[in-house]
Each structure stands twice: as structure tokens, then as C-alpha cells.
Amino acid sequence: MENPMNLEGHNVIVTGAAQGIGEAVSRLVVGLGGKAIMVDMQRDKLEALSEDLGQDKTDVHVGSVADPAFVQSMVNDAVSKNGAVHGLVNNAGIVRAAMAVKMPVQTWQEVIDVNLSGAFYCLQAVGRHMMERAADGDTAPASIVNISSDAGRRGTMGQINYGAAKSGVLGLTMSAAREWAAKQVRVNSICFGVVETEMTETIRSDKFRDGVMSQVPMKRFSDPEEVSRPVCFLLSPAASYITGQHLSVNGGYTIGV
Structure with a gap:
């Protein structure tokens, strides 16, 4: 039986690819037969990951998704090198904590720039390419x-x-899915709970762990390898009739929401 999650021949851009979820997704994309076009600001980690996965199965692009000029150049280069981009995983993100009444404008803006505007810049640049391919009659897969x-x-x-940024990402997903569905360009989102990465170290600390865990019916956190699988499911032919959806991967934390 053919593997419905086979990504052979798929070129997939993964942002925030140097560690955590982005690294795990890149590894699984390659493991499923695809090519991981890896984007991050951490050159050393990206190059080490590329060496590990195979330079023929990866591309490395160093820069910030918050820079629209870099994003467009990166997508153009990926298309030029590989012929087409078939998938995008908008994963790059940062956290800058502060209570609402004390949050400096800069702290607000830094997170919005990366987590929301950066997601839009990547979605827009890749979406343009996918829509152009579709207009030319190309029926190759297209999934964000x-x-x-x-x-x-x-x-x-x-x-x-x-x-606010992550709520905005849900809006990006639904709007782009409606605009591009007729051309078979699929856009979905995944809402993670607590994944064991550097970004969640504080919430997994002794101070907060028990309170958070008490709200998770499965009574455990997830790890990057585990959550990379539903990401690749949505990229793959197995999800060919799914668009505009938000998949919760959180051990039941939002049951009923």
C-alpha cells in the first residue's frame, strides 16, 4: 500500500527550522522523501542540521521572516533552485513576556513582527508562487x-x-484558504499546547507545571517529534481535501473550545 503521507518530490519551506518543532518537521519532511528548505537566523545550527540530513535533501536560508525583502528573495531563490515550492510551514516564532498593563510597545511589536507579520510575508510570497503555478495549469501539490x-x-x-499574534494566524489561515481554494492551494493551521522546547521552559518549570498539567486530559506534554507528524499530515496527499481548518494538538486541553 502506498504511504498517503509520502512527500517524495515535495519541496517544503520550514521557518524557524534550526531547533525545536521546526527542526523536527524538517527531519520528518526529509524522512518522508521531501526536501526541506530551512529558514532561520541561526546559521550554525541550520548548517549542522543540513549536514546531518544531507545537503542534497536540504537548502539553508539565513535571515528573519520579519523582513519582507528577505522573505521574497528566499522564496524566489527556493523556486529557482528547486523548480517549485510545494509546501510552507510557518513555524518561526518568539516570545517576549510582560503583563498587558506593563508591556512596552517594543515588546508588543517584536512579537507581532515575527509571529504574525512574518507569517503573512511568507504566506503571501509562497501563495503568489503557488497561484501562479496553478494559473499555468500545474496540478502539483500546494499546501501551507x-x-x-x-x-x-x-x-x-x-x-x-x-x-494576539497567534489569534491573527487563525485569521490568516481562513482568509487565505477561502481566496485560494478554487486553485487547490490548501491553507490550514495547527494549534499546539505545551511542546517541550526552549520556548516553553518557563511554563514547564516547577512554578507552573502542575497547574498547566492539571488542565491537560492526557496528563503529559508533547515533544517536537510527536507534533511534527500532524504538520506533515497536513502537507501531504493524505489531507488533500482539508483546507481552512485549525487542528488542535494539545492532549485535549481545548476540548469543547
Whole structure:
């Protein structure tokens, strides 16, 4: 039986690819037969990952998704080198914590620039390419997966900037999905709960762990390898009739929401 999640021949841009979820997704894309076009600001980590996965199966692009000029140049280069981009995983993100009444404007703006505007710049640049291919009669796969968060559905204390950005990502997903569905360009989002990465070290600390865990029916956190699988599902032919959806991957944290 053919593997419905086979990504052979798929060129997939993964932002925030140097560590955590982005690294795990890049590894699985390659493991499923695809090519990972990896984007991050951490050159050393990207180059080490590329060496590990195989330079023929990866491309490395160093820069910030918050820079629209870099994003467009990166997409143009990826298309030029590989012929086409078939998938995008909008994963790059940062956190800058502060309570709402004390949050400096710069702290607000830094998170919005990366987590929301950066997601839009990548979605727009890749979407243009995918729509152009479709207009030329190209029926090759075209799938975008935006990484959101439970914070975008339920809010989050001390990170109103992050919660607002991740809510905005849901809006990006639905709007782009409606605009591009007729051309078979699929756009979906994934809302993660607590994944064991550097970004969640504080919430997984002794101070907060028990309180957070008490709200997770499965009574455990996830790890990057585990959550990379639903991302690649949405990229793959197995999800060919799914668009405009928000998939919760959080151990049941948002049951009923």
C-alpha cells in the first residue's frame, strides 16, 4: 500500500527550522522523501542540521521572516533552485513576556513582527508562487501549514502579544484558504499546547507545571517529534481535501473550545 503521507518530490519551506518543532518537521519532511528548505537566523545550527540530513535533501536560508525583502528573495531563490515550492510551514516564532498593563510597545511589536507579520510575508510570497503555478495549469501539490497555539484560542496571561499574534494566524489561515481554494492551494493551521522546547521552559518549570498539567486530559506534554507528524499530515496527499481548518494538538486541553 502506498504511504498517503509520502512527500517524495515535495519541496517544503520550514521557518524557524534550526531547533525545536521546526527542526523536527524538517527531519520528518526529509524522512518522508521531501526536501526541506530551512529558514532561520541561526546559521550554525541550520548548517549542522543540513549536514546531518544531507545537503542534497536540504537548502539553508539565513535571515528573519520579519523582513519582507528577505522573505521574497528566499522564496524566489527556493523556486529557482528547486523548480517549485510545494509546501510552507510557518513555524518561526518568539516570545517576549510582560503583563498587558506593563508591556512596552517594543515588546508588543517584536512579537507581532515575527509571529504574525512574518507569517503573512511568507504566506503571501509562497501563495503568489503557488497561484501562479496553478494559473499555468500545474496540478502539483500546494499546501501551507501555519503554526498557531492554544494561546490564540484561549488567550494567555503575561503574553498578550503572543496570544494576539497567534489569534491573527487563525485569521490568516481562513482568509487565505477561502481566496485560494478554487486553485487547490490548501491553507490550514495547527494549534499546539505545551511542546517541550526552549520556548516553553518557563511554563514547564516547577512554578507552573502542575497547574498547566492539571488542565491537560492526557496528563503529559508533547515533544517536537510527536507534533511534527500532524504538520506533515497536513502537507501531504493524505489531507488533500482539508483546507481552512485549525487542528488542535494539545492532549485535549481545548476540548469543547
